[in-house]
Amino acid sequence: MRSMRRGMKEMDLILSAYAQSRLNTMEPDRLSLYDDMLNENDQDLYRWITGQEEAPETYRLLVADIRRHMLN
Template sequence: MEEPRAYRLKRLKMRSMRRGIKEMDLILTAYAEANLEAMAESEVALYDALLHENDQDLYQWVTGQADAPDQYSGMIKNIAQTFQK
């Protein structure tokens, strides 16, 4: 059975808030609040996959210390811009 969109978005918002590294909690919570509702299903699926990545890797990608994998590069740019605003 497929997860209803409302439940999925709520789950992703909670996972964005409770990452383990406080900096990533703040960054991903801001991004999720600003963008999740308007995302297409393919973007939601990509964000869901991104949340399975390691926090240290995510932080380095968002801060530009390391290059993000190609599949995430556009989303990582958007996350970094959202947080900088």
């Protein structure tokens, strides 16, 4: 639910599609990291996911996976 109701429509679309596709197969530590990332500001998340800014080291691999998902 937190992936779909972000406040920024673009992030609603990106994260809800990603969550629907990936959450069921995520390892617990990766799921915890995703949950932590959802606490970040939508504008920051959008800039990281669209490549306008580099994501913090903590989220880099997760953001890269979200980008790959967007391209598929």
